[in-house]
Amino acid sequence: MEKMHIIFDADKCVGCFNCQLACQDEFIGNDWLPYTESQEKHGEKWIKTTRHERGRAPITEVAFVTEMCRHCQNAPCEKAFPDAVIHRDDGIVLLNAQKAKGNREIVKACPYGMIHWNEERQTAQKCTLCAHLLDEGWNEPRCVQACPLRALSVVKCTDEEFAALTAKQHLKPLEPGSNQPRLLGRNLYKVNTVYIYGAIVTRADGVERAMGDANIVLSRSGEFITSAITDFFGEFKLDRLPKNSGEFELTVSVNGVEKHCQSVFVGEECPDVGVICID
Template identity: 40%
Template sequence: MKVFVFDLDACNGCHNCQVACKDEHCATNWLPYAEEQPDTGQFWCKVDEEVCGRVPHVRVNYLPHLCNHCDNAPCIAAAPEAVYKREDGIVIIDPRAAHDPEALVASCPYGAIFWNKELGIAQKCTGCAHLLDDGWAEPRCVDSCCTGALRFGSEEDFAEEIARAEVLIPEAGTAPRVYYLNKPKRFIAATIVDIEADEVVEDAMVTLQRIIDDEVVAEVRTDELGDVWLENLEPDRYRMRVSKEGYLDLHQEFDLSEKDRSVPEMRFYRVPAAV
């Protein structure tokens, strides 16, 4: 059985996989697996870009999406007469079978199925089944990946990676066969500034605690730019303490339930001189 594995640390957002999919499927049909993909309105392979934080603490994450070729595929349940799973694990919507495109589109929790109104059929990634049948080792999207972020092969060959990978929307219970390595988590980033001296504060100790149980989840020091990055955090509420000899302790709370947090200027004040 075949699987896709994405290493998100290796993805540079070149969109080669997305372009290669268009090149392979637009203006060309590959029956019995697929009618041609429309030039616009459908991306059987699509790389989403997410800008996190704010200047000067910005990260850009890339997340490729395609059909998850699920073992418990809801599209098969929605139209068993039109959707089937090959022996290699690839899920195919038969373009020549009678089916309800709208029901198929609605069945997919990943938004990977599209309705071609002109042809009256539902369409999605085929895993380039026509190329695999012709002896190719991998689909066009994988073949075009210049960084090795996207890979394809036998489940047994990727057993080690799968053991530490994540899937999208696990609560859907679809048993997807697309796995993600190094999926980004939340971060807090800040620049600590001595506003009176008009300079950044180096080597300040930053301690991060989870509010719900006071567990210390990180202890780091600010760098030569006064910056601190606290990464790989779960969506939760946190309390930060910044301390350094000669300064008053600085406290701030952060809620990462919905998004990352960036503070371009956290003001750090010196201990007042004794009178």
């Protein structure tokens, strides 16, 4: 049986909020029963985009994460409220519009905060993956259709085919756990890992000059971890390091000759090793 799967790419999302606007356009003021009642005009966001910063000036990076209901295979909301949750054969998880009415407790059943309370209608609500449109023959929900950079996409395939795609494209859940979300992310290292950054200079006659093409190697206990080459400005970045991964050795070489070695501690934030002079 083919199921719907959602892929988010953190390398493509620019935080334009088109997906959110499309969702609001589709659901505010429109009852799509029996799928869902209309979304509240203010306060509810069935899809949301958050901004994440890494590093400090001058080497900073901003990335965005867009998230919605994960349409979990092993859904905690379904376990907590089996009568109020509909798990369709195509993988889409819906709230039963009648049984969600007046049931504030359902909101707490989603560990990701993706079930919302509609004060006007006194009902619990969430992303339906535009099931009303898919059932009419649409290939994708409004948020995906509206994304100008294809940071969001949907794939309809069997779970086995999606498992193969997940392995091939290194897709990951947005958070760890055993709920088996159908929303997976690509390039999530942009928000959940850190990088070491710095710059290499040489000094002659009291003048510092940026050192391009220097080879920066990160290792631990003699084992190679990653490397980078300094750019025209002498700057480098060693990316995709797990947060709180501890102590490493950083070595700078030029034309195969080692010029500098120091230890670097990787904690919660991106370590800045500053400007290293290799006279």
